[in-house]
Amino acid sequence: MTFSICVREAYEDDEGADQLRFGVAVTTRLPAVGTLCPFVSENGAVATQSLVNVELGRKGIAYIDDGLAVEDALQSLLNADEGAEQRQLHGVDADGGFTFSGEECHGWYGHTEGENYTVAGNLLTGESVVENVAETYAESGRDAPLAQRLIDALGAGYAEGGDKREELHVQSAAVKVRSTEEEDDPYYNDLRVDATETPIQDLRETYQLADEGFQAAMERYEQAMDEDDLAADEDEE
Template sequence: MTFSICVRERYTDDDGADRIRYGVAVTTRLPGVGTLCPFASADGAVATQSLVNVELGRKGIEYLGDGLAVDDALEALLNADDGKPQRQLHGVDADGTFAFSGEECNDWYGHVVGENYTVAGNLLTGEDVIDDTAAAYESDAHGDAPLAERLIDALAAGHAAGGDKREDLAVQSAALQVCTTADAVDDPYYNDLRVDATETPVADLRETYETAKRGYEAVMEKYADEE
């Protein structure tokens, strides 16, 4: 199942402090992908897919929190996994990237690694899906849009290129997570979203994002007025 993207971005916050944000987004022709594939924290982002082993994502994030580099952490987990040939696993941390596609994943499968991101997919209509996902993320057309919005745009590009090839499976899902090294209290409410069962996952994820962003902005405005 699935195609997904993991990213790392450095930025300066309003107080002038250097920060890193991490994001992961995924869609597939199965329900509930948000419970299985995407993992993010203030230490990195990881996606586990194909014949999913959720522990690769959970432990991957834990290992990053313990200070392991992403390539060391994810390679160690794969080497201890008897199902490695059927796994797809990729992610980013503060300094590195990692992507793996086992030789027993279902066609079309593969991955691409950029300077600050990884994209991977399997059971796709073709290589254009991950190439267009990566190109959309790299595009300058998004300006200063929040990372969550840009991740949805990347999924939309992959979906438009063909996406998951199993057209006989109507019930689909999508999810995104964004985390930063800033205090968690500052995280917007639209940075951890899931659409668990729908026939239009990317469009519904975008609608959910836009509604959540509107709600977040309304809350910020309300509390600003009360100060």
């Protein structure tokens, strides 16, 4: 019912320290996909889909947070899941990735994996949807924030045909990003569009507005700090 991408990126913060960020983005031809499929923490990203078992995502991230490798965490959950052959489950942690598509998923279904990402989808118009998502992310560079680049990757899959159930007009999309860096995440790192006929367009517009709002709030905060400093200087005089 969906296609999604999970990502790991290494980077240096402003102090030159090594950090990691993880992201997951997903879209489908059903409402509220952001409540069911994407899971992320400062240690990894997981997407659970097809016949969704939300516990695979919740417990998968919890196990990764406890120190289990993503492959061990997700495979152990599938081993205990009687409906595993109807599931798709994939994700990344600090060291690797994991992909699984059960044989009872509905076609087209499948997955792909790169050096620092995993992509999976089912009920798609074809394999090119997953390929376009992966290629668009892999070629995106690092100039834009990860959330924006993940939305662009979803857009590439959607433009290729996406979910094949065109009779289902109510759609949704979501993006989540977390980092090992100790800072407040920007407002655009956890966004959802729960019910719309244009999920990628609406998610992109939501991102743009959230970015504008975040920048405006930061400018106002910095201005207030400057005014407080000025008032303190005047009091000392």
